Amino acid sequence: MRLATWNVNSVKARLPRLLDWLAATEPDVLCLQETKCPAEAFPAAEVGELGYAAAAHGDGRWNGVAVLSRVGLDEVTLSFPGEPGFGELAGVGAARPEARAIGATCGGLRVWSLYAPNGRAVDSPHFAYKLEWFAALRDALAAELPSGPLVACGDYNVAPTDADVWDPALFVGATHVTPAERDALAALRALGLHDVVPTPMKGPHPFTYWDYRAGMFHQNKGMRIDLVYASGDVSGRVRSAYVDREARKGKGPSDHAPIVVDLDPIS
DNA sequence: ATGCCTCTAAAGTAGAGA
DSSP: OEEEEEEOSOTTTTHHHHHHHHHHHOOSEEEEEOOOSOGGGSOHHHHHTTTOEEEEEOOSSSOOEEEEESSOOEEEEESOTTOOOHHHHHTSOOOOOOSOEEEEEETTEEEEEEEOOOOOSTTSHHHHHHHHHHHHHHHHHHHHGGGSOEEEEEEOOOOSSGGGBSOGGGGTTOTTSOHHHHHHHHHHHTTTOEEOOOBOSSSSOOOOBOOSGGGTTTTTOOBOOEEEEEOHHHHTTEEEEEEOGGGGSSSSOOSBOOEEEEEOOOO
């Protein structure tokens, strides 16, 4: 099975590239983040022509996640149980969860496509929301893990180590690298989830995100913030994993590159 | 070379991303 995850930064703006990439890469399952479109506007017919079923969760302008599969798409779950919304923590009343999580069972594998809150700044209510969201995610995945093989893919908006940012000194005091955020990842690993670290196509760092500005991609000033967290029975089947930095090149790319993971069949 | 930001809409500028 070939599994992939990609923050596309608008599925509408990226649709020609997405379709070309699907045809060339042929993943069995693809997790998408930042689709930035309502579920009813998701280009299900277009991906359907390539043989993919689609499940989408959307808010409209912001966020948005989806799962595409050509090996079955069952038990679709929009948001995870206990997922917080932003407004509750900001004290402005109860809020629905944002469109940051969608789960589906694809060919016997439980798959989550996740888009973690950015956090903005450590003194922002958005940062507290980010940590609360991760704590709730931990509980939701803990509840599902006994049921079978599981993979939680997506844009975690956390760089797991200092080696996962191009210049750690520039990130002192910033989000994405704080001990609190890294502890949230450690709590997920403590459940038995394994960080499937992909191989970079170029250079020593498996970065998955490069800012659009100032030629960051061309200088390989990136971050590894897109992650594949796999249960033990899945991580043991990983034959290979890579960051497809080719998809970050050229005109009109997303600012993130896809991660592609090849799994051996269940023996 | 891979090339200096881009997306959406409550749009003609602003907010968000990280």
